[in-house]
Amino acid sequence: MSKKLLKLFSVVFAVMLVFSSTFAAEAASKSSLESQKNKIQNEINESQKKIDQLKADKSKQLEYLNALQAKIDLIQDKLDNLEDQRDSLQNEIDAIEDKIEKTEAEIEETQKRIEKKKQEFKEVYEVYCQRLRAMYISGNVSTLEMFLETGMDMSSMLTRAEMVKQVSENDKKTLDELMVKMKEIEEERQALADKKLELDKDKEALDTQKKELQSSIDEIASSKKELDDEAAEANSLIRSIDSTQSKIMETIETDRKKLQQIENELRNANNTVKPGGSYTPGSGRLGYPTSYRTISAGYPNYPSGRYHGGIDFPCPSGTPVYAADSGYVTVATYSNVSYGNRVMINHGNGLSTLYAHNSSLVVSVGQPVTKGQLIAYSGNTGNSTGPHCHFEVRLGDGLTRVNPRNYLG
Numbered sequence: 210m211s212k213k214l215l216k217l218f219s220v221v222f223a224v225m226l227v228f229s230s231t232f233a234a235e236a237a238s239k240s241s242l243e244s245q246k247n248k249i250q251n252e253i254n255e256s257q258k259k260i261d262q263l264k265a266d267k268s269k270q271l272e273y274l275n276a277l278q279a280k281i282d283l284i285q286d287k288l289d290n291l292e293d294q295r296d297s298l299q300n301e302i303d304a305i306e307d308k309i310e311k312t313e314a315e316i317e318e319t320q321k322r323i324e325k326k327k328q329e330f331k332e333v334y335e336v337y338c339q340r341l342r343a344m345y346i347s348g349n350v351s352t353l354e355m356f357l358e359t360g361m362d363m364s365s366m367l368t369r370a371e372m373v374k375q376v377s378e379n380d381k382k383t384l385d386e387l388m389v390k391m392k393e394i395e396e397e398r399q400a401l402a403d404k405k406l407e408l409d410k411d412k413e414a415l416d417t418q419k420k421e422l423q424s425s426i427d428e429i430a431s432s433k434k435e436l437d438d439e440a441a442e443a444n445s446l447i448r449s450i451d452s453t454q455s456k457i458m459e460t461i462e463t464d465r466k467k468l469q470q471i472e473n474e475l476r477n478a479n480n481t482v483k484p485g486g487s488y489t490p491g492s493g494r495l496g497y498p499t500s501y502r503t504i505s506a507g508y509p510n511y512p513s514g515r516y517h518g519g520i521d522f523p524c525p526s527g528t529p530v531y532a533a534d535s536g537y538v539t540v541a542t543y544s545n546v547s548y549g550n551r552v553m554i555n556h557g558n559g560l561s562t563l564y565a566h567n568s569s570l571v572v573s574v575g576q577p578v579t580k581g582q583l584i585a586y587s588g589n590t591g592n593s594t595g596p597h598c599h600f601e602v603r604l605g606d607g608l609t610r611v612n613p614r615n616y617l618g
Contacts, residue, residue, distance in 0.1 A: 239297055246290045249283055256280040270446060274513045277443040278461070284436045285465055291429045298422040305415045312408045316401060323397045330390040436463050447513075447594055458511050458521075459566075459599065460592040462547055471547050475540060476608050478574070479553065479561055484537035488577035490557030491534030494618040496580055498522065498530050498564055498600045499587065505597065508612045518610040519563070519601035522587075526568050526596040530585040532578045533562045533600070533617075541570050548599070549591025552584050560616075561608060565599035566591050 259276045444460040462468055501524040511517045532554055539561070540553035548565035552572060555561050568588025578584060589596040602613040 239294065239301075242290060242294045242297060246287060246294070249287045249290060253280060253283045253287065256283055271513050274443060274446050275515070277439055277446065278513070278515050281436060281439050281443060281461060281463065284432055284439065285463065288429065288432050288436065289465070291425055291432060295422065295425045295429065298418055298425060302415060302418045302422060305411055305418065309408060309411050309415065312404055312411065316404045316408065319397055319401045319404065323394060323401065326390055326394045326397065330387065330394065333387055333390065444594075458506055458513070458515075458594050459517075460594055461515075462592050468547060472608070474542075475553060475563070476606070478539045479555055479603075479608055480606050482537075482539040482555075482574055484577055485575035486577050488537045489535045489579065491536050491560060491580065493534070493556070493558065493560060493616070495533035495562065495602070495613070495616040496531065497617060498533050498562075499524050499528055499598050501528065501598075508610070508614070519565075519599055520613050522598045522600065523595065524587050524597060526586070526588045528587040528596075528598070529583050530564050530567060530587050530598050532580055532582045532584050534560075534580045536561075536578060538572045538574055538576045538578060538584070541572055541574050541576075543570070545590055547591050549593060550585070550588065551591075554578060554584070559605050561603045562613075563599075563601040563603065565601075566593045566597060568596075 256276060256279050259279075440461045440463045447458050447460055499522050501522045503523060504520050505523045506512065506517050506521040508520055509517060530552075534554070534556045536554045536556035538552060539555045540551060540563075543550050548563070550567040550570055551563060551565045552567065552570055553561055553563045564585055566588055567585040568590065570585045572578060572582075572584045587596060587598045593599075600613055602611050602616050603609060604611055
């Protein structure tokens with residue numbers, strides 16, 4: 210086997226080792242995700258049992274709501290797991306498709322080499338056949354015949370003997386070359402057959418992975434529908450519980466990616482927006498954002514036990530909302546999801562405040578504001594069960610939520 214072929218097989222073998230190790234790692238990851246999904250599903254089943262027990266007893270509405278929320282959180286965990294599985298499968302599919310593409314290119318290159326070697330073999334073979342024909346036509350001259358020929362002196366005999374020897378050695382060299390080329394062609398053909406077999410296996414694996422991917426996509430769709438149904442029931446229950454202003458809550462948002470996107474936008478704005486003019490940093494002691502002081506839901510939980518990142522002041526839509534301290538506006542966004550129409554103010558010294566669910570805004574991004582200045586009018590936009598002002602206090606570049614009561618004076 211030639212050095213070039215040895216080098217080629219070494220490269221192919223190395224590539225196969227890389228792919229096999231990659232697939233092994235991905236298989237382990239897939240197994241871990243599947244195990245995690247099964248664990249979450251078991252927890253969902255247990256949560257459903259609790260829901261079924263509480264559903265008939267309307268006097269336990271908050272407990273029932275908590276059970277629904279727990280199931281919703283688990284379904285969201287399941288969705289995250291399924292999406293990770295989907296992404297893992299897609300990565301495997303991409304890797305297999307890349308491998309198939311490379312193998313097909315190698316097959317094409319190998320086929321070209323075979324054709325080239327076949328042509329070389331043909332050319333050498335034709336030369337060899339011509340030699341055989343010439344020897345047959347001229348007859349096979351032996352050394353003995355040369356000695357018996359009359360009229361041939363020793364010098365002539367030696368010259369002719371040397372010519373016969375050279376012809377014989379040349380024929381042997383040609384024959385050896387033919388055998389080498391035949392062996393190379395056979396090795397290339399075997400390599401081609403192996404590559405085609407590998408290609409068939411990869412295509413079969415690709416088909417299996419695509420079926421698994423579609424199954425994962427279908428399960429994601431089914432889980433999203435289940436999530437939407439449970440969230441709709443939970444939000445309906447929240448509205449029935451919140452028959453009075455003293456129990457106003459934000460409704461459940463089921464899209465974690467959307468919530469994370471909003472958080473990222475808040476952080477980005479708070480860290481990049483600069484004041485449009487000179488401003489006075491706040492004192493750190495905050496005033497109330499509305500003239501209404503009753504708190505319907507505090508920090509860090511609603512009466513139901515669900516997380517709440519701020520405090521809520523129930524008030525009629527259109528109630529003035531004021532800046533809790535001096536600073537400048539970093540967010541003034543109109544939206545009907547999550548926080549709804551929201552304003553965020555950077556007060557300097559790592560302190561920021563957020564005002565959500567407003568009906569309208571009266572400030573713009575970059576605008577300096579003073580403590581007590583009108584910034585918005587309260588409302589019921591976004592995920593809200595009634596008109597109120599949702600107020601948050603956040604610290605640092607990461608906008609970590611803290612208890613607003615510790616800052617209100």
